Amino acid sequence: MTDRNQGELKIKLGHGSGGKQSQELYQEVFLPAFGNRFLDEAHDGAILTMGNSKIAFSTDTFTVNPLFFPGGNIGDLAVNGTVNDVAMCGADPQYLSAGFILEEGFPLDQLGAIVNSMKKAADKAGVMLVTGDTKVVENGSADGIFINTSGVGLVREGVNISPTRATAGDVIIINGNIADHGTAVMTKREGLEFESSVVTDCAALNRMIGAILDTGVDIHVLRDPTRGGLGATINEITVSAGVGIELFEERIPLDDQVKSLSSILGLDPLYIANEGKVLVFVPEQDAVRVLEVMKGFQEGVKSSIIGNVVSKHPGKVVMETVIGTKRIVDMPSGEQLPRIC
Numbered sequence: 001m002t003d004r005n006q007g008e009l010k011i012k013l014g015h016g017s018g019g020k021q022s023q024e025l026y027q028e029v030f031l032p033a034f035g036n037r038f039l040d041e042a043h044d045g046a047i048l049t050m051g052n053s054k055i056a057f058s059t060d061t062f063t064v065n066p067l068f069f070p071g072g073n074i075g076d077l078a079v080n081g082t083v084n085d086v087a088m089c090g091a092d093p094q095y096l097s098a099g100f101i102l103e104e105g106f107p108l109d110q111l112g113a114i115v116n117s118m119k120k121a122a123d124k125a126g127v128m129l130v131t132g133d134t135k136v137v138e139n140g141s142a143d144g145i146f147i148n149t150s151g152v153g154l155v156r157e158g159v160n161i162s163p164t165r166a167t168a169g170d171v172i173i174i175n176g177n178i179a180d181h182g183t184a185v186m187t188k189r190e191g192l193e194f195e196s197s198v199v200t201d202c203a204a205l206n207r208m209i210g211a212i213l214d215t216g217v218d219i220h221v222l223r224d225p226t227r228g229g230l231g232a233t234i235n236e237i238t239v240s241a242g243v244g245i246e247l248f249e250e251r252i253p254l255d256d257q258v259k260s261l262s263s264i265l266g267l268d269p270l271y272i273a274n275e276g277k278v279l280v281f282v283p284e285q286d287a288v289r290v291l292e293v294m295k296g297f298q299e300g301v302k303s304s305i306i307g308n309v310v311s312k313h314p315g316k317v318v319m320e321t322v323i324g325t326k327r328i329v330d331m332p333s334g335e336q337l338p339r340i341c
Contacts, residue, residue, distance in 0.1 A: 011025075013338045014333070016227070016338070018226070018227030018228030018229075018232045018233075018273075018332075019228045019232050019271075019331050019332035019333055020331050020332065020333045021333065022227070022228070023236075023331070041162060041163070041164065041240075042163055042236065042240050043088070043089060043162060043163060044058055044084075044085040044086075044088040044089060044222075044223065044224065045057055045058030045085050045086055045088070045089045045091075045151075046058070047089050047090075047091075047155055053154060053155075054091075054154070054155035055091065055152055055153065055154055055155060056086045056089035056090070056091035056093075056151075056152065056153050056154075056155050057086075057150070057151070057152050058082060058085035058086050058089070058150065058151050059082070059148065059149070059150040059151075060078070060081050060082050060085060060148070060149060060150075061146065061147070061148040062074050062077055062078045062081065062146065062147045062148075062149070062341060063143070063146050063339055064077060064185060064339055064340060064341055065143065065185075065189065065338075065339035066185070066188050066189055067110070067114070067144055067145065068110075068113075068188075069184050069185045069188040069189075069200060070184045070187070070188060070196070070198065070199040070200060071184055071199030071200040071201075071202065072117070072184075072199075072200045072202045073113065073114055073117055074114060074145065074147055075113075075114035075115060075116075075117035075118040075121070075147070076117040076118060076120065076121040076202060077200075077202050077275060077341060078098065078118065078147040078148075078149045079096065079118050079121035079122050079125065079127075079129075079149060079204070080121055080125070080202050080203055080204045080275060080276070081149070081202075081226065081275060081341065082096060082149040082150065082151040083096070083121075083125045083127055083151060083204040083205075083206050084204060084205050084206070084224045084275075084276075084278070085151065085224070086151040086152065086153040086206070087153070087204075087205055087206040087209045087210075087222070088161070088209075088222040088223055088224055088278070089153075089155060089161060089222075090155050090156055090159035090160070090161040090213060090219070090222065091153035091154055091155040091156070092153050092154055092156065092206065092210060093125065093126075093127050093151050093152075093153040093206050094127060094128070094152060094153045094154065095127060095128055095129075095130045095151065095152050095153075096122065096127055096128070096129045096130070096149055096150065096151045097129070097130065097131045097132055097133075097149065097150045097151075098118070098129055098132040098133075098147060098148070098149050099132060099133045099134075099135075099147070099148040099149075100132070100133070100134045100135070100145060100146075100147055101135050101136075101137060101142050101145065101146040101147075101148075102134065102135070102136045102137070102142065102144075102145055103136075103137060103138075103139060103140070103141060103142040103143065103144050103145065104136060104137065104138055104139040104141075105139050106144050106145055110144075110145075111145070114145065114147075121204065124204060125204035125206055125207075126206070126207075127151070156213055159213060159219070160218075161219055161220070161221060161222050162220075162221065162240075163221055163223065163236065163237045163240035163241060164240050164241050165220040165221055165241065165281070166220055166221050166237050166238075166240070166241035166243050166245075166281050166309050167220055167241070167243070167281075167283075167309060168243055168309050168310055168311040169283060169284055169308075169309065170220055170221075170281045170282060170283060170284070170308070170309040171281075171282060171283075171284050171287045171305050171307070171308055171309075172234075172245070172247075172279055172280070172281055172305065172306055172307040172308065172309065173279070173280040173282065173287065173290060173291055173294065173303055173304065173305050173306070174225075174230070174252070174253065174277055174278070174279055174280075174303065174304060174306050175205070175208070175276075175277055175278055175280075175294050175297075175299055175300040175302070175303045176201065176253055176276075176277060176299065176300065176301070176302035176303065176304075177201065177253045177254055177255045177258065177302060178225070178229065178230050178252060178253065178254055178258075178269055178270070178272070178274055178277065179229065179254065179255075179258050179262065179269035179270075179272035179273075179274065180198060180199065180200060180201040180255065180258060180274065180276075181200040181201050181202060181272075181273050181274050181275040181276070181340070181341070182229070182267075182272035182273040182274070182337050182340050183196075183198050183258045183261050183262065183269075183272060184196075184198045184199050184200040185200070185273075185337070185340050186261075186265060186267075186337055186340075187261060190265070192261070196257060196261060197257065198255065198257055198258055198261065200275060200276075201274055201275055201276035201277060202275040202276050203275070203276035203299050205224070205276065205278050205299055207297070208278075208293075208294060208297040208299050208300050209222065209278065211293050211296070211297070212280065212290055212293055212294065215286075215289055215290065215293060217282060217283075217286040217289060217290055218282075218283065218286070219280060219281070219282055219290075220281040220282065220283070221237060221241075221279070221280070221281035222278055222279070222280060222281075223236075223237060223278070223279045224274070224275075224277060224278050224279070225273075225274050225277055225279060226273050226274060226275060226341055227273055227340070227341060228271060228273070228331075228332055229269070229270055229271040229272045229273055229274060229332075230252070230270050230271075230274070230277075230279075231268070231270035231271045231317070231329050231330070231331070231332060232271060232331055232332055233279060234247070234279070234307075234317050234329065235317055235329070235330070235331040236331075237279075237281075238314070238315050238316060238317055239315055241309075242314050242315065243309050243310065243311065243314055243315075244309070244310045244311065244312050244313040244314050244315070244316055244317070244318070245307055245308070245309055245310065245316075245317045245318070246307050246308050246310055246317075246318050246319070246320070247306055247307040247317060247318070247319040247320070247329065248306060248307060248319070248320050249319055249320060249321045249322050250320075250322045251304050251305060251306045251307075252270075252304070252306050253302045253304055254269055267337070270329060271332045272337065272340075273337065273340045273341050275341060276299060280294075281309065284308075287305060291303055291305065316328060317329040317330075
């Protein structure tokens with residue numbers, strides 16, 4: 001799992017990638033200590049019963065570098081990321097918490113800008129930030145600011161969304177271009193922002209997801225392909241559900257500039273993080289209806305059916321390329337872009 005250095009096991013950046021090393025860390029360290037039926041689900045959040053209600057609960061920590069990037073910053077990223085994780089459970093997000101770790105010397109004007117962007121994002125998503133905490137650490141200990149957000153929401157009655165429910169015969173829909181967020185962050189980090197018009201796709205998707213659920217269609221899986229991108233997320237679902245997945249490269253929405261920049265930077269867009277995308281697994285007979293609803297939202301105008309769930313090659317993702325060949329889409333083993341979300 002980890003590298004040995006003078007007899008010690010140590011954490012690597014890849015353990016935060018959302019790929020194989022992240023899974024190893026989860027399976028070998030956290031699951032043995034905390035394993036339970038909620039964690040075993042490997043969902044974007046936990047679905048809990050409290051009284052007569054079901055709630056979704058999720059938490060996430062944001063350490064993006066740089067803090068400000070084209071189209072957003074760590075603040076709206078933190079709010080939208082947690083809103084989306086709650087929504088992926090089939091819940092209507094309602095309340096958030098926020099924990100701030102601030103480095104001594106961090107500029108107050110930057111903190112104010114981040115907090116204001118969080119407020120705007122929360123208002124747009126229709127959620128309230130109701131509790132939080134602040135800690136200050138010595139200069140050099142936190143790279144400016146780290147933010148943890150947690151969220152809760154009510155799960156809709158009759159909704160049963162889980163990565164284990166991916167079923168042969170399902171089609172897979174995504175709501176737009178992949179890899180915009182990671183590319184936007186990386187161009188800023190590498191000083192390429194003046195040559196690029198790519199901006200983050202960071203957005204709250206709860207209103208669009210709510211409209212999908214309003215149709216009454218039996219949605220099987222909702223997942224946002226953040227860390228590790230589309231490739232990592234699809235692989236996680238194949239393992240959870242014990243099914244195979246077939247993707248069609250020509251149907252996966254990808255901005256031409258993102259494609260070019262990825263090539264320049266030596267990156268594969270399939271494994272670049274997104275922050276405003278959702279994968280919807282739905283029975284084939286309901287796909288057109290769901291697609292129409294998604295295209296009615298700004299966040300879903302480029303929605304596309306990109307693949308199918310199959311019973312063959314369980315646990316594997318196979319993609320038909322634009323030239324007609326097929327290749328395996330593996331779980332990423334390392335960290336393409338550290339500190340991206």
